[in-house]
Amino acid sequence: MDASDLKLLPPDIAEAAATFEAQLDACGTLDALMRLKGTFTGREHSLAARLMEALKAAPKEQKRELGALANQLKNAWEEGIKGRQEALEAVKRDHAAAASRVDPDLPPPMPLRGALHPLQRLQDRLVGIFAALGFHIEEGPEIETEAHNFDGLNIPGDHPARGSSDTFYLEQHPDLLLRTHTSPVQVRVLRRLAPELEARGGIRFVAPGRVYRKDDIDPTHSPMFHQVEGMLVGKGIGMQHLKGTLEYAMRALFGPATAIRLRPSYFPFVEPGAELDVSCPLCGGKGCRVCKGSGWVELLGAGLIHPNVLHYAGIDPEVWSGFAFGLGVERTAMMVSQTPDLRLFFENDQRFIRQMGGLD
Amino acid sequence: MLIERKALETFLPALAGLGQPELCEHAAALGFPVDGQEAVDGTVVLDIDVTANRGDVMSHQGFARDLGAKLGAALAPFALPAIEEGPARVEVLLEAEACPLYATALLTLGAGATPEPARTFLTHMGAPAKGLPAVDASNELLHLYGHPTHAFDADKLRGAIRIRYARAGEKLVTLDGVERTLSPEDLLIADEAGPIALAGVMGGDPTKVTETTRRVLLESAYFDPRTVRLMARRHNLHSDASHRFGRGADPRMPRVARDLLVARLQAWAGATLEGAWAAGSEPAPAAPIAVANDLLERIAGEPIPPGEASEALRALGCGVEASAAALLVTPPSWRHDLAIPEDIVEEVLRLRGYARIASTLPPLDAPPRTALTAYGFRSRLATRLAHAGFHQTVTYGFVSPESEAGFALNAEGRTLANPLGREYSVLRGALLPSLREVAGANQRRGAKEIRLFEIATVFEASPDGPVESMRLAFVWGGVRGGEDFLTPARPIQPADLAGVAKDLGFPPEAIEVRALEGGLYGVEAPLEVLAWPSERCIPAFAPFSRHPVVERDLSLLVPMDLAYRSLREAVVKALPGTGVLRRADCVDVFRHKSLPEGRQAWLLRFAFQADRTLTGEEVDGWMEAALAAARSLGAALRT
Numbered sequence: 001m002d003a004s005d006l007k008l009l010p011p012d013i014a015e016a017a018a019t020f021e022a023q024l025d026a027c028g029t030l031d032a033l034m035r036l037k038g039t040f041t042g043r044e045h046s047l048a049a050r051l052m053e054a055l056k057a058a059p060k061e062q063k064r065e066l067g068a069l070a071n072q073l074k075n076a077w078e079e080g081i082k083g084r085q086e087a088l089e090a091v092k093r094d095h096a097a098a099a100s101r102v103d104p105d106l107p108p109p110m111p112l113r114g115a116l117h118p119l120q121r122l123q124d125r126l127v128g129i130f131a132a133l134g135f136h137i138e139e140g141p142e143i144e145t146e147a148h149n150f151d152g153l154n155i156p157g158d159h160p161a162r163g164s165s166d167t168f169y170l171e172q173h174p175d176l177l178l179r180t181h182t183s184p185v186q187v188r189v190l191r192r193l194a195p196e197l198e199a200r201g202g203i204r205f206v207a208p209g210r211v212y213r214k215d216d217i218d219p220t221h222s223p224m225f226h227q228v229e230g231m232l233v234g235k236g237i238g239m240q241h242l243k244g245t246l247e248y249a250m251r252a253l254f255g256p257a258t259a260i261r262l263r264p265s266y267f268p269f270v271e272p273g274a275e276l277d278v279s280c281p282l283c284g285g286k287g288c289r290v291c292k293g294s295g296w297v298e299l300l301g302a303g304l305i306h307p308n309v310l311h312y313a314g315i316d317p318e319v320w321s322g323f324a325f326g327l328g329v330e331r332t333a334m335m336v337s338q339t340p341d342l343r344l345f346f347e348n349d350q351r352f353i354r355q356m357g358g359l360d
Numbered sequence: 361m362l363i364e365r366k367a368l369e370t371f372l373p374a375l376a377g378l379g380q381p382e383l384c385e386h387a388a389a390l391g392f393p394v395d396g397q398e399a400v401d402g403t404v405v406l407d408i409d410v411t412a413n414r415g416d417v418m419s420h421q422g423f424a425r426d427l428g429a430k431l432g433a434a435l436a437p438f439a440l441p442a443i444e445e446g447p448a449r450v451e452v453l454l455e456a457e458a459c460p461l462y463a464t465a466l467l468t469l470g471a472g473a474t475p476e477p478a479r480t481f482l483t484h485m486g487a488p489a490k491g492l493p494a495v496d497a498s499n500e501l502l503h504l505y506g507h508p509t510h511a512f513d514a515d516k517l518r519g520a521i522r523i524r525y526a527r528a529g530e531k532l533v534t535l536d537g538v539e540r541t542l543s544p545e546d547l548l549i550a551d552e553a554g555p556i557a558l559a560g561v562m563g564g565d566p567t568k569v570t571e572t573t574r575r576v577l578l579e580s581a582y583f584d585p586r587t588v589r590l591m592a593r594r595h596n597l598h599s600d601a602s603h604r605f606g607r608g609a610d611p612r613m614p615r616v617a618r619d620l621l622v623a624r625l626q627a628w629a630g631a632t633l634e635g636a637w638a639a640g641s642e643p644a645p646a647a648p649i650a651v652a653n654d655l656l657e658r659i660a661g662e663p664i665p666p667g668e669a670s671e672a673l674r675a676l677g678c679g680v681e682a683s684a685a686a687l688l689v690t691p692p693s694w695r696h697d698l699a700i701p702e703d704i705v706e707e708v709l710r711l712r713g714y715a716r717i718a719s720t721l722p723p724l725d726a727p728p729r730t731a732l733t734a735y736g737f738r739s740r741l742a743t744r745l746a747h748a749g750f751h752q753t754v755t756y757g758f759v760s761p762e763s764e765a766g767f768a769l770n771a772e773g774r775t776l777a778n779p780l781g782r783e784y785s786v787l788r789g790a791l792l793p794s795l796r797e798v799a800g801a802n803q804r805r806g807a808k809e810i811r812l813f814e815i816a817t818v819f820e821a822s823p824d825g826p827v828e829s830m831r832l833a834f835v836w837g838g839v840r841g842g843e844d845f846l847t848p849a850r851p852i853q854p855a856d857l858a859g860v861a862k863d864l865g866f867p868p869e870a871i872e873v874r875a876l877e878g879g880l881y882g883v884e885a886p887l888e889v890l891a892w893p894s895e896r897c898i899p900a901f902a903p904f905s906r907h908p909v910v911e912r913d914l915s916l917l918v919p920m921d922l923a924y925r926s927l928r929e930a931v932v933k934a935l936p937g938t939g940v941l942r943r944a945d946c947v948d949v950f951r952h953k954s955l956p957e958g959r960q961a962w963l964l965r966f967a968f969q970a971d972r973t974l975t976g977e978e979v980d981g982w983m984e985a986a987l988a989a990a991r992s993l994g995a996a997l998r999t
């Protein structure tokens with residue numbers, strides 16, 4: 001259509017028709033577009049309606065030409081508006097989609113998370129390692145008699161450990177004390193199982209638990225700590241079995257490349273007695289601050305069960321023999337984690353427990 | 361124990377060619393790890409760790425003996441001064457079996473002083489010279505040969521010397537200046553005026569050697585180890601002498617040590633020997649120990665040729681007679697620790713080196729036990745709580761009596777006789793006070809939310825002593841939520857803890873949430889409230905109903921003071937039994953000023969299911985009945 005065609009139209013319609021495209025572009029919202037639609041193509045009073053009226057009133061000779069022009073304009077307006085409406089609706093849909101979309105990088109809500117205490121984890125790990133070798137779990141009371149804590153373990157009556165400067169006693173029950181090691185569990189279990197020993201073929205167990213010694217609280221001492229005790233009774237048990245068992249356990253705990261060594265030592269309830277060193281788990285034996293450059297760290301005390309201990313429990317040491325070992329859980333935990341202060345394990349700061357503990 | 365390498369080499373010249381690391385290796389392999397070493401004055405001072413059973417190693421001679429046996433090297437020949445014993449110059453009366461032999465000598469001191477090498481040696485031993493030759497020589501001998509001796513100022517002694525037990529109430533001021541009240545178990549050296557020394561432990565102050573001392577009476581005796589240990593413990597007086605006599609001195613040494621001491625005083629202080637004599641005799645040597653070859657093989661894990669074992673034992677000073685099946689071993693006089701065959705086997709293995717012991721797993725004697733233990737049950741419970749967001753704590757088993765107020769009774773029956781302090785004096789009767797303390801410490805360090813638990817022993821007083829049982833306690837407090845864009849922050853409420861308890865399997869009547877201070881709540885219960893998991897890993901199958909579940913809500917306006925428990929009970933009573941009623945719970949509580957005054961709104965949710973399809977009419981009927989029951993308690997339908 002060219003401008004000369006518009007001359008046939010009433011002047012205001014011609015002007016509106018000339019600016020339709022500009023007005024359409026100016027519609028930024030659907031509301032504005034609907035208003036424009038009303039103005040141009042609405043059923044009543046719109047430019048299109050008036051165009052129809054003008055067509056009716058036009059002289060006969062102009063009707064054909066004007067009719068073609070009116071149709072052309074109306075179609076152009078309707079299509080323009082429809083196209084614009086689709087475009088605006090698409091924009092609106094995009095906005096709605098954006099509004100409902102959550103940035104996947106926002107920190108999500110997390111399930112609550114706690115942690116097991118590191119001492120519990122290490123203790124569980126040790127118990128599990130020995131379980132694989134058939135050691136079941138035995139536990140004993142924290143309050144013990146002198147008989148179980150000392151006598152049954154071949155600890156002489158005048159041993160300093162029995163003194164009130166080393167061991168906690170009960171005020172109203174002077175015959176009772178807080179066990180100073182998990183070894184009284186040995187005495188209890190041996191006595192309990194002695195009658196069925198032949199039928200069972202042997203005994204093997206680990207005894208984890210809390211023990212108490214009268215030490216002041218400082219970075220390396222605590223009046224309460226944990227031990228894991230182990231014992232095996234069988235026929236023909238010798239030092240080679242102790243060594244084999246501990247080698248297996250230390251490799252399970254520290255990794256397959258771990259080396260062990262036994263050194264002579266002394267504990268009243270074993271003979272021969274030994275101290276176990278493991279190749280330093282931190283430097284692998286090259287020498288570091290933890291192993292003081294030696295490549296070895298001392299880990300536990302062990303030995304073959306003293307005949308007096310078997311005898312006390314009613315087991316014939318001529319027939320049966322075995323080994324025992326005991327390990328300090330805190331000491332091991334401190335060594336492997338390089339925790340500088342033992343008190344951290346008993347302060348129970350939630351951050352410490354989360355960092356050092358864990359969930360399994 | 362401190363060892364000076366230079367002095368050690370005088371006993372064992374073969375050490376001269378041995379490097380320091382090799383020396384430490386040998387020491388550790390023998391059971392004497394080196395705890396420290398320091399280079400001083402052109403030699404090295406080692407700090408070696410000697411186990412409590414080896415009093416005989418607490419000297420240079422003793423350590424050299426073990427090292428020599430290990431290295432197969434001989435000790436330097438022993439040059440003993442020739443001193444003739446004569447008649448007693450002061451009568452010595454042995455009145456207690458605990459002192460079988462008392463050797464002595466009387467000397468007049470001349471001019472002279474402790475020589476420089478001895479002074480340096482004593483400094484290395486951490487016991488600097490006193491400048492009194494009699495005292496310094498005695499100390500030097502102790503460190504070199506391990507036998508404690510003592511010198512009295514002879515001019516301060518009155519009459520005969522008696523070795524006897526104390527009479528109750530006798531007193532003695534010991535060299536450390538402390539006045540000690542003696543008991544009849546204390547073995548004394550006494551003169552006519554009274555006690556002059558605690559035998560084998562410490563000399564008396566009034567008769568000690570000083571700068572003005574002109575004549576000295578020496579003491580070199582053998583005292584019963586147990587008697588000395590008990591005295592040292594009774595008087596809390598642990599001296600170099602008591603350590604050595606208490607672990608067992610060499611009964612052959614009293615005369616030797618006396619003679620060495622006399623020779624030193626003659627050399628250092630120009631002393632003149634007035635006389636040397638002794639009372640009593642050496643205790644009888646220990647009986648020989650028969651060590652069966654089988655025992656040796658069993659403990660070592662392999663056969664050890666009897667010749668090798670004999671050689672090792674002889675190197676250590678034992679007398680050995682070999683027969684076909686056993687070795688008959690007589691320990692040397694200085695080895696009090698060798699008493700049973702196993703002790704002898706340990707000596708053989710020690711000299712061979714524990715490194716030579718094979719490494720073998722013991723044969724399995726019985727099928728492993730797989731049943732869940734109490735320990736395993738607690739471990740699982742702990743893991744579950746950790747997964748539910750709680751931090752496991754380990755707190756001391758003893759607390760202050762004050763902290764337990766309101767939590768446990770009868771602290772007297774749970775009190776320690778010798779606690780570290782009042783703070784740690786009572787074996788705890790409850791866990792919550794400990795958790796409350798840990799929670800407080802965490803809050804003071806800035807924790808906004810506290811989630812803690814402990815599974816541990818508690819104690820209950822009884823006439824036979826405290827009874828132990830295992831408990832679980834957990835605390836939760838502060839604010840939860842508010843840490844992400846979806847979960848609003850809100851304070852912890854008791855219901856949060858009740859939910860955890862319910863989830864763990866607490867029966868409803870065992871759930872008691874206690875309000876602790878600071879927005880903290882706690883639950884504590886004996887472990888027995890929790891059901892032991894079934895032995896079977898998967899329980900028997902029970903078919904589900906395939907008919908649909910009908911869910912209905914009932915919105916009620918209820919008086920503020922109406923207890924939910926009684927409302928629920930009344931409503932449930934009006935409904936069909938659990939075969940059909942699958943659920944009846946409050947799922948929302950609404951309180952608002954738009955509600956009538958004194959009322960709140962509860963939304964109850966019901967679920968019904970049966971072995972048939974339920975009709976709308978019968979469910980409507982039940983809901984009517986429920987509403988009627990609620991109305992009877994003052995509730996109204998909220999519309």
Ligand SMILES: [Zn+2]
Pocket residue numbers: 280281282283284285286287288289290291292293295296
């Ligand atoms: Zn290292």
